[in-house]
Amino acid sequence: MQLIKPLYWVLVATCLAINPLHAAEDQQDDRKEAQQDAPETEGPHGGLLLQQEDATVELQIFEQDVPPEYRAWVTKDGTPVTEDVDLNVQLTRLGGQEDTFDFAFQGDYWLGNGVVTEPHSFDVEVTLALDGKQYQWQWESHEGRTRIAADIAEKAGIRTTEAGPGSIERTLTTYGRLTTASEQIARVRARFPGVITRVNVRLGDRVAKGDRLAQVESNESLKTYDLRSPIDGVVVERQVSVGEIAGEQPLFAIADLTTLWAELQVFPGQRSEVEVDQNVHFKAEGVDQQASVNHLLPSPDNAPYTLARVEVDNPEGALSPGLLVTAEIVVETVEVPLAVDNRALQSFRDWTVVFIQVDDAYEIRPLELGRSDGTLTEVLGGLQAGDRYVVENSYLIKADIEKSGASHDH
Template structure:
């Protein structure tokens, strides 16, 4: 939490230090769009003509409604009204209007976010009227050097894979063949021991020396495999007989034995990818065996080979296993780290140049890491994936409105 706060204030402080006047300079001229009409919409006036333009969204998808008057008298026909919206990134939406009895209705849905440069064109009695202004919401501008210092990073939206997973639990074990019990070849007196409990040894390393009772010659007892000394049963001066002197265990590979209950069994198969997590350490593996756990147990054991060449895992640790039971290719996905809540939406923040803006999303399937996008984003859009909460905080502190 302290790290997030520190990054936020770094963003804010650096922004003010480098661009103390930029925020004021970049505010659009709203003089043409400040007045409000009797219906609560934006009132545009020129000479004796007035257009009130409203985005209406009560009980219907957002739509444009307009009221046109000359000298205060409604215009109900013989005119041409068009609204053109230019969004961040260059997308343009155009609306033509038809009279509905009480108002003029635009021919389409005004999709979110309602952030665009607006151009209104009216032709009435052979005369043209135009109005232009900026109506931005959920948008902020951040210089590249500030974004870099704050750790803001983007990626490109595109197709991806959604994995449906089944979570199971179990523990780490060793395969019996991974432990070698080392005995003396000939009975005799142990004259020297060079390996201690816990030592890592390589195949051929000398573990001890024994003086043979028959030849009275010393011979070396060597490690038959690479591994760790997990048992030592002899010391110098003792007599080596038939009992094991050492146990050497190869810990470079462990096995996760995951419990699969009857209701899960039909979704689990040999060869499935599994992410095994133990003590905060993640490993990737595949299901190698499906074995009955025993006559009195209701579950099957899914055995997964787990790489442990770094030695961070030990037998006996409890583990969780996420088995990939279904993989679906989808045309558009986003990284879950990018997702933020904004008003009543789940959004990402797209980047175009130095500008960042919300994109409300309709989401589909998710695997906890990636989520399918059904609408709200286009393939190729760059969106913020690292530290997206900083963009949200910057927009919210600027008091982004949803005012039409």
């Protein structure tokens, strides 16, 4: 297995604009130092050849059509040894986890008792007891790992969080339009019939309660009186101009648009799962809100759907009636023992991974994933509760590891 001890010159060059050549030289020096005690000779079966005095062990991680497993071939003075061997491999992973493998002879080779789980990145210790003598080999075999100093990580915006339980939401996607409730619209009429002598507002103007909208000269008293807005809102209708006669018809409509209603179409196949008070993730025109289902109403004109009405806050007036909207109605929430933030997930070789952090070291963790709601994803394997993983700017860790040329040779 080729040794890799990547540093962080990609991040340093990108984030701190230092000399990348200097960083690359440092990286090469570190690799050279780390490889001094690493076995480099390849045996006849393609494994690492460990030699000491009269004993030789060829050790291979075999993964062709089987889960990765250790296979070994032991010789003494060039003669294969098939019995009375005590062979042990101990792997110490980033974070302190230890995996131990004992071996039994299988006819052609010695087989380790277990799966060598990914990533194949660890400190290796091999011990062999043969004919009353003890042999030992130790080396570092790291892949998918890099080291980044804390100050560099801070400046690069790399943030971590602790893996733990989470709530996965199952949602239904619905569509609809924004409307204004009738009780939020005030229609202004003349108190007495007369001639409009002045109009103070235009369509779309914002008005406060008590603002003058127009002046009317009464037909009976010939006195002028004011028409004033009864609420804060926006002028959404203006049906009058100077010189026209004001009778019983509405002259203005003022709408309070600080609150709107989303009327979402729930079709028969969805109806059994939708209830009042369920949470709703609402999106429209760049606005992302959390709300809840307030009412379930029959659709107008006997259309084949139910209307789920959702109150939508609109304090800045960014949304307008008639706008098409998308909403995710939360129909089920499942508590899972382990979940990760989706921002942390990266593709690496054939895996989906996160990058765990131990001190200033970062390393891939291939994951077995379960349910997801777009924000959190359930983890079924590959990560432990309490592990710290990179949640922000994880792509920088991926880029650094890939730039270092991390290999998967055994």
